[in-house]
Amino acid sequence: AQSVTQLGSHVSVSEGALVLLRCNYSSSVPPYLFWYVQYPNQGLQLLLKYTSAATLVKGINGFEAEFKKSETSFHLTKPSAHMSDAAEYFCAVSARSNDYKLSFGAGTTVTVRA
Amino acid sequence: EPEVTQTPSHQVTQMGQEVILRCVPISNHLYFYWYRQILGQKVEFLVSFYNNEISEKSEIFDDQFSVERPDGSNFTLKIRSTKLEDSAMYFCAGRASGNTIYFGEGSWLTVV
Numbered sequence: 001a002q003s004v005t006q007l008g009s010h011v012s013v014s015e016g017a018l019v020l021l022r023c024n025y026s027s028s029v030p031p032y033l034f035w036y037v038q039y040p041n042q043g044l045q046l047l048l049k050y051t052s053a054a055t056l057v058k059g060i061n062g063f064e065a066e067f068k069k070s071e072t073s074f075h076l077t078k079p080s081a082h083m084s085d086a087a088e089y090f091c092a093v094s095a096r097s098n099d100y101k102l103s104f105g106a107g108t109t110v111t112v113r114a
Numbered sequence: 115e116p117e118v119t120q121t122p123s124h125q126v127t128q129m130g131q132e133v134i135l136r137c138v139p140i141s142n143h144l145y146f147y148w149y150r151q152i153l154g155q156k157v158e159f160l161v162s163f164y165n166n167e168i169s170e171k172s173e174i175f176d177d178q179f180s181v182e183r184p185d186g187s188n189f190t191l192k193i194r195s196t197k198l199e200d201s202a203m204y205f206c207a208g209r210a211s212g213n214t215i216y217f218g219e220g221s222w223l224t225v226v
């Protein structure tokens with residue numbers, strides 16, 4: 001079985017400040033890890049993914065995440081927040097052994113202060 | 115860029131009515147999924163579909179739910195007799211032969 005835990009249901013940052021969203025995973029097999037973003041009234045858009053290649057993964061809109069096996073973490077960061085980053089962010093895990101079915105975290109809502 | 119498209123974007127239905135949610139996956143996708151997100155809760159897996167049959171379903175996906183891909187393009191989710199607790203955003207998703215699932219914009223279902 002696989003699961004993810006997102007620490008913090010709500011993060012508020014100032015424009016230009018670092019965005020850090022935390023995700024820890026649990027998996028008995030090598031995981032595939034994903035971050036999805038959901039803008040208001042929109043669907044789930046893939047931000048980035050880790051699939052056992054490079055541990056530092058770069059995604060769209062300046063986001064990146066680092067896979068740390070020793071810490072079972074896959075935290076998402078962006079050096080400088082923009083107003084357009086206000087959204088809900090979901091961490092998710094899957095595995096080849098369960099046909100890549102995704103298990104999602106509870107989500108973190110990001111608000112950006114001017 | 116190809117997208118998974120879903121219709122309707124929002125549907126309001128009376129309790130006990132049947133609802134069909136439709137999805138047009140990306141053309142090279144082979145695996146299809148429905149997920150749902152009840153307001154304020156996690157995105158939950160409902161069902162996966164491959165080669166014209168269900169490959170896995172969650173305990174949420176009871177006899178009230180069914181899926182089919184009747185014409186090789188549309189992928190539908192049917193809820194036979196809706197309940198208030200079926201109110202949620204329903205996401206269709208698809209995957210080619212790789213490991214990444216792509217989602218549609220979602221269909222908001224409100225049961226009154």
